[in-house]
Amino acid sequence: MLQDRKIRVIVAKPGLDGHDRGAKVLARALRDAGMEVIYTGLHQTPAQIVETVVQEDPDVLCLSILSGAHNELFPRVMTVLKEKGIDDVLVMAGGVIPDDDIEGLRRLGIEGFYGPGSKLQDIIDYIKSHLKR
Amino acid sequence: MDIDGLVERMRQGDRRATSRLISLAEGDIAAARAISTRLFKDTGKAYIIGVTGAPGSGKSTLVNQIISLLAKRGKRVGVVCVDPTSPFSGGALLGDRIRMKEDYPPGQVFIRSMASRGKLGGVARATKDTVSILDASGVDLVIVETVGVGQNEIDVYTLAYTTLVLLAPGMGDEIQAFKAGIMETSDIYVVNKADHDGADQLVGEIESMLDLAETIELEHGEDHVVVEVRKQAKAGWRPPICKTNALTGDGVEALWAAIEAHRSHLVNSGEMARKNRSKYRQEIIDILREKFALHVEEALDLTKNGDLPALLDEVAARKQDPYTVSDGIGKKIADAFKS
Numbered sequence: 001m002l003q004d005r006k007i008r009v010i011v012a013k014p015g016l017d018g019h020d021r022g023a024k025v026l027a028r029a030l031r032d033a034g035m036e037v038i039y040t041g042l043h044q045t046p047a048q049i050v051e052t053v054v055q056e057d058p059d060v061l062c063l064s065i066l067s068g069a070h071n072e073l074f075p076r077v078m079t080v081l082k083e084k085g086i087d088d089v090l091v092m093a094g095g096v097i098p099d100d101d102i103e104g105l106r107r108l109g110i111e112g113f114y115g116p117g118s119k120l121q122d123i124i125d126y127i128k129s130h131l132k133r
Numbered sequence: 134m135d136i137d138g139l140v141e142r143m144r145q146g147d148r149r150a151t152s153r154l155i156s157l158a159e160g161d162i163a164a165a166r167a168i169s170t171r172l173f174k175d176t177g178k179a180y181i182i183g184v185t186g187a188p189g190s191g192k193s194t195l196v197n198q199i200i201s202l203l204a205k206r207g208k209r210v211g212v213v214c215v216d217p218t219s220p221f222s223g224g225a226l227l228g229d230r231i232r233m234k235e236d237y238p239p240g241q242v243f244i245r246s247m248a249s250r251g252k253l254g255g256v257a258r259a260t261k262d263t264v265s266i267l268d269a270s271g272v273d274l275v276i277v278e279t280v281g282v283g284q285n286e287i288d289v290y291t292l293a294y295t296t297l298v299l300l301a302p303g304m305g306d307e308i309q310a311f312k313a314g315i316m317e318t319s320d321i322y323v324v325n326k327a328d329h330d331g332a333d334q335l336v337g338e339i340e341s342m343l344d345l346a347e348t349i350e351l352e353h354g355e356d357h358v359v360v361e362v363r364k365q366a367k368a369g370w371r372p373p374i375c376k377t378n379a380l381t382g383d384g385v386e387a388l389w390a391a392i393e394a395h396r397s398h399l400v401n402s403g404e405m406a407r408k409n410r411s412k413y414r415q416e417i418i419d420i421l422r423e424k425f426a427l428h429v430e431e432a433l434d435l436t437k438n439g440d441l442p443a444l445l446d447e448v449a450a451r452k453q454d455p456y457t458v459s460d461g462i463g464k465k466i467a468d469a470f471k472s
Contacts, residue, residue: 005160006223006248031224036248041231052230055243057152084149 007035007127009060012049013042014077017067022094022116026062029120030127046076053086059131063110065095070105078108088132094118136167143270148243151270155245158262162423165262175269179211180396182274183289185255185318186299188281191325193232194379195299196278200244201382202389203274204237211267211275212244215256225249229278243267255279255286258423261416264292290318291415294408295395297388299323300339302331316342319372321391327376327384336374343371370398428466 011027013020020042027037038056040049053061063074074093081089092112093105102113112126136157142150158165182199184192196212203210214229225248233244245267249257256279264275279289290296298319303326324335373391377384399405435441447453 006250008156027226031219031226032222034223036218036225036227036246038227038230038246041228041234044234045236048234048236051239054148055152055245057149057156086149 007060007131008038008056008058009035009062009127010038010040010049010052010056010058011062011064012040012044012052013064014044014046014049014073015065015067015069016043017065017069017095018042019066019095020064022066023062023064026064026094026120026123030124033124035127046073046080049077050080050084050086053081053089054084058089059133060090060092060127062092062094065093065097068096070095070097071101074105074110075108078110090127090130090132092123092126094123136164136171140168140171143266146240146271148240148270151243151266152245154266155259155263158266159247159250159257159259162258162427165259169262169265172265172269176265177268179264179268179272179275180295181264181268181293182276182392183279183293183296184276184299185279185282185286185289185296186323186325187301187304190281190299190301190304191377191379192278192281192299193229195297195323195325195377195385196229196276197233197235198377198379198382198385199276199389200233200237200242201235202385204241208274209240209272210242211264211270211272212242212278213247213256213260213263213267213275214244214278215247215249215260215280217280218248218250220251243270243272249280253286254288255282256288256292258419260288261292261419287318291412294399294405295320295392297321297323297392299325300335301326302329302335320370320395321388322372322374323388324374324376325379328378328381332376336376339374369402370395370404425466425470428469429462432462432466432469 009030011023011030013023023039027039030037038052038058040052049061049063063077065073070093078091081091090112091110092114093110094114097105097113097115105113111130112123114123136154139150139154143154154168158168184196186192193214196214200210200212212233214227216225216227216229218225227246227248229246230244245263247257247260247263252258256277260277264277267275277289277293279286296318298316298321300322302324322339324332324339326332375384375388375391377388379385399408432438433441444453444458448455448458
């Protein structure tokens with residue numbers, strides 16, 4: 001095996017949100033799909049998340065939030081990513097995000113949205129077909 | 134992506150370039166080689182520390198404390214954390230960062246999670262390349278945290294200058310389980326979770342193990358294991374035992390003092406030169422083995438070598454034996470190896 005290309009994914013929990021069952025289930029599912037998953041743990045600031053992206057060089061950043069602060073925290077994550085010139089990472093979102101908010105977040109560059117009831121296989125398929133590099 | 138360009142950007146302090154270089158080295162042996170040959174002259178400046186021990190002994194939490202201490206002293210630190218790859222899915226859950234959530238000034242700490250990708254021995258194939266890249270990027274120290282180990286995962290010992298073996302009380306007969314393998318690789322023993330019952334007893338057990346090893350050495354000097362111990366004794370370094378509580382940070386200052394003492398010992402005793410020789414010897418062995426393994430895989434790839442199935446059928450029919458067949462293949466590989 002000369003080439004050993006693995007999809008690297010960061011699963012991050014921004015803000016003051018103690019609920020990470022979903023993030024852990026997702027991390028496990030992506031692992032079982034053959035990906036390398038870096039889980040940041042809880043209570044990450046946007047700056048910390050982007051710093052992790054800089055150091056870990058992932059293909060995908062999955063943001064999970066259930067606190068309702070997505071319109072506050074996600075734009076900040078996207079702004080800091082832009083400041084660092086990071087534009088080749090697929091950014092996805094999960095948790096509780098009302099349908100009405102999705103369009104605005106999409107405009108910021110967040111692409112896949114998977115709330116409660118999503119099928120894990122759908123998320124895996126989406127990642128595999130939307131990688132940016 | 135262009136490696137020269139990335140190397141140039143890394144030299145100018147672009148950490149994303151450092152990160153990309155690590156990914157490239159991890160994904161592709163040819164890229165690892167290209168990067169290593171370009172960067173090698175810039176390496177050798179960082180002091181490399183290995184941290185190993187059983188799963189749950191507190192490696193990541195302790196590493197976090199060491200980073201924190203070093204950052205306060207203005208040091209730049211690189212960290213490589215290795216976690217196991219699933220043998221079933223090929224995926225991995227890299228969770229060491231969860232213990233390393235403190236904020237540091239930009240550029241001071243660089244933590245990279247890495248999956249073992251099927252490599253046994255406690256570190257990944259690309260761990261040594263990653264250490265070199267971080268070294269060349271200008272950090273003062275690189276800490277390598279292995280996967281949670283059992284007995285025989287000792288690769289970090291040749292990679293690092295100072296190897297810490299972590300133990301925690303309450304893990305039963307662990308001292309027995311460890312003593313033949315990684316227990317010998319330790320430059321410093323760390324009894325973590327020192328606030329738990331049994332910590333002092335564990336310290337006592339390690340002390341008596343070290344005493345016993347020295348006694349045995351006098352009696353059976355020819356035995357391989359014992360010779361290694363005698364070397365250590367001759368070199369004048371008896372591994373100290375440091376008690377820590379990685380959650381609170383208790384004992385971490387003393388541990389750092391022990392690491393610095395070991396470093397001085399290596400430099401002053403001339404052991405450093407010996408360590409470097411064995412380190413690079415091992416690295417060259419690994420590179421050659423890997424290169425050879427690729428040729429073996431290539432030569433025995435059923436999809437690429439049309440006459441292979443017939444050859445294997447001959448073996449199954451007892452017309453040829455596996456040793457003779459492998460001699461023939463070996464000669465072909467040797468020719469391919471030269472080119």
